[in-house]
Amino acid sequence: MIGLQRISAPTRLTCAIPFLASKQGLVTVTCHPKNVERILKARFHNYPRGPTLQAAFHDLLGYGIFISDGNTWLFQRKTAAFEFTTRTLRQTMSRCGSQ
Numbered sequence: 001m002i003g004l005q006r007i008s009a010p011t012r013l014t015c016a017i018p019f020l021a022s023k024q025g026l027v028t029v030t031c032h033p034k035n036v037e038r039i040l041k042a043r044f045h046n047y048p049r050g051p052t053l054q055a056a057f058h059d060l061l062g063y064g065i066f067i068s069d070g071n072t073w074l075f076q077r078k079t080a081a082f083e084f085t086t087r088t089l090r091q092t093m094s095r096c097g098s099q
Contacts, residue, residue, distance in 0.1 A: 027053070044073065 028047060030036060039047045048069050061067040065076035 028039065030039065049067050050069070054063075054067050054069075057067050063072065065073060065080055068076055
């Protein structure tokens with residue numbers, strides 16, 4: 001867990017657990033906001049998904065941003081960034097609130 005904050009409170013847990021078998025390495029699990037940002041944005045390249053995780057979640061997540069690596073992830077992230085601006089989120093929320 002390179003650079004992740006170790007938090008002792010049960011609602012802010014970050015841990016590394018074995019995934020399926022020891023030869024496949026560890027999976028990092030977190031619900032701490034700073035660590036989520038670090039894993040999904042700032043240091044994404046340090047936390048590859050890999051073929052085992054991609055195969056396990058393909059039926060649920062396809063090849064989208066949450067399961068892709070490398071250039072595929074970068075393309076997905078840049079595409080999604082245009083949709084998740086403050087303006088578009090406010091417009092969507094106001095439409096949902098008025099219904």
